[in-house]
Each structure stands twice: as structure tokens, then as C-alpha cells.
Amino acid sequence: MSGLLNAQIDRLAELPRGAAGPDRDGFYHHGGQLLLPTRGGVLRSMTDTPDRRDIMKLLRQLQNADSVQQANDKTGAWQRILSGIAQGSEAAVLAERFSLEDGCERLTMIFRTCGAEGLPLADQLRAVAPLDDDEYIVTIDPETTVLLKKCGAGETSDDHMQFAMALRETLESETGIQTVIGIGTSGKTASRMAESCGEALQALRIGRMYHDGELVYSYEKLLLERILAELPASAAAKYRESFYTPAVRKLMDREMTETVNTFFRQDLNIADTARQLFIHRNTLIYRLDKIMRVTGLDLRRFDDAVLFRILTELPDTERN
Numbered sequence: 001m002s003g004l005l006n007a008q009i010d011r012l013a014e015l016p017r018g019a020a021g022p023d024r025d026g027f028y029h030h031g032g033q034l035l036l037p038t039r040g041g042v043l044r045s046m047t048d049t050p051d052r053r054d055i056m057k058l059l060r061q062l063q064n065a066d067s068v069q070q071a072n073d074k075t076g077a078w079q080r081i082l083s084g085i086a087q088g089s090e091a092a093v094l095a096e097r098f099s100l101e102d103g104c105e106r107l108t109m110i111f112r113t114c115g116a117e118g119l120p121l122a123d124q125l126r127a128v129a130p131l132d133d134d135e136y137i138v139t140i141d142p143e144t145t146v147l148l149k150k151c152g153a154g155e156t157s158d159d160h161m162q163f164a165m166a167l168r169e170t171l172e173s174e175t176g177i178q179t180v181i182g183i184g185t186s187g188k189t190a191s192r193m194a195e196s197c198g199e200a201l202q203a204l205r206i207g208r209m210y211h212d213g214e215l216v217y218s219y220e221k222l223l224l225e226r227i228l229a230e231l232p233a234s235a236a237a238k239y240r241e242s243f244y245t246p247a248v249r250k251l252m253d254r255e256m257t258e259t260v261n262t263f264f265r266q267d268l269n270i271a272d273t274a275r276q277l278f279i280h281r282n283t284l285i286y287r288l289d290k291i292m293r294v295t296g297l298d299l300r301r302f303d304d305a306v307l308f309r310i311l312t313e314l315p316d317t318e319r320n
Helices: 002-008 050-063 074-082 088-097 121-128 157-175 190-210 223-229 233-243 246-251 254-265 270-277 281-295 302-313
Strands: 009-012 028-030 033-038 041-045 106-113 136-141 144-150 179-183 216-218
Touching: 009 050, 033 050, 041 050, 074 088, 074 136, 074 144, 074 190, 088 190, 106 121, 106 157, 106 190, 121 136, 121 144, 121 157, 144 157, 144 190, 157 179, 157 216, 179 190, 190 216, 190 223, 223 302, 233 302, 246 281, 254 270, 254 281, 254 302, 270 281
Parallel strands: 179 216
Antiparallel strands: 009 041, 028 033, 033 041, 106 144, 106 179, 136 144
């Protein structure tokens, strides 16, 4: 039987970039392949059938059969649930045994280190993070640490991003550790936190695909990017190629790109954009007119601005 399993299922070191998921069973999908993250890597099947799903679930259960017995505190229990080691009934047993579902609403923030191998990120994060007793820092792997943060009444995704950015800056200034952060959505149950962890990972993956260079990515704020990431690569490439003519590529240099991004951030307000860019209003209008002449889209019109944003956010398959 093991020969059959080896022929049908292999193992990857990590999820491929652009993988969609997780679905309700914890599986990801990429190029028609079925992927299942486990503690030891990613199980991969070339086809998605009920039998393959059952086999992969069994392999994960065999690998992690002792997960409940190994958890000896709340942090250990959270570690097994968030990393996918304990799922379903195992996760429910852990949640009940360690009273993880205490009525608090939390979300996950995933910290990924940038070239800081060997540094104890969890310990350093505990030293600088202003945590309450019912907030937790959980190590998933040497480069990945999860903060289970309580949500205050009325807090928004902007508040969560500001908190994450401030914590990231404090961590870097006091320890020298550089990180990028993905933020999931909130919930009250252990299973919902596992989903939030998957969302935070997806925010990191998709956020860096579309907004490489930023430091904090919120799943909630990446709706357009998540939709575009699910487009078939061939369709995305076709629309991107039709838009990015040689004239458009020449037009959209760094200055023009910054102009457009600022114009969108200022909700298409010409006066506010000109102030932010420290340019005269007429200079901004000249740039917008130039974009209209080359692309046929007037960014002062909402519909044209939306279309421009979508076309310029399409993934560059050659680069990715």
C-alpha cells in the first residue's frame, strides 16, 4: 500500500505561491493539484478526489496522532490548532481541555522574519508586546510566529494594522529583527482562529504578490487582490498584455505610478492629491490628462478609475 501512496502523493517543502484556500477541510488548490499543509511539509496530490482527500487526511492524522497528549498548556494547545496539527475532534478536545474558547474575540497576526535566522522571535516578541493574560504568542516554525490578539470593542481593520505596524517598528528598533505581518479576521472559537491563521498566511502571500515592499497585510483589505488571484493565469496574462502596451509601460514610470497611487488613496480628490505630492494642481491635471490620452481611461471618473486599478493589479505571471 505504501508504494501506491507514494505514487499518488508526494511532499512539498511549502505551499506554492498563488495557492488558493484553505477550503472547509483545510486543503489548498494550485494548478489542479490538491495540497494539504502538515507539520512536516505539504502533502500534494495531482488530482482532487474523495479517496485522495481521505488518504491525505489519514497521513496527517498518523503524523500527528499524539498532538493532544503532547499539549501541556494553553500555548501548546494553540500551537497544535493553529499549525493544523490538531483538527476536527482533536482540536475540539484541546479547546475544551484548556478552556481556549473563553468568550474573547481574537484575531491572528502572523510575523515572518526577514533574514533573521536563529533569533528567538517568540521570546523577543513577548518582551516588547503589550500583552494581556489571555493573549498568546505561538511559534509555528523558526520563521513564523503567531500573535493571538484580543479585539477591543469598535476596533477596525485600520486599528489592527496600526497596532501591527507599531509593534513591528518596536521589535525592529529594540531587537533588530525585521518582519512582515499578515492579519486575519476575528472570531471567538478555536476553529475560527485556525481559519484566521490561514487568512493571515493568505494575506502575506497575496499581499506580497501585489504589493511587494509593504510590511503589513490585512486579509480584510485585500478583497480585490484575493479576487484577482483566483483568476486563471492565462486570463490574467491576456488582460494584462492587452493593457500594458509599449506606450503604457513607458508612461507608468515611478513618478506616474506614485501619482496614481496617491490619487487613489485620496479618493480621487485632486486638491488633496496635489498637496500630498507637493505639486501644483495643474501639474496633477496634466498627468491625469496624459494617462487618459495613452490609456483611454480618465481616472477622475469612478468607473475608469476602478477599471484602471483592476488592470494594473493583475498579477504579472512572468515575474511571479
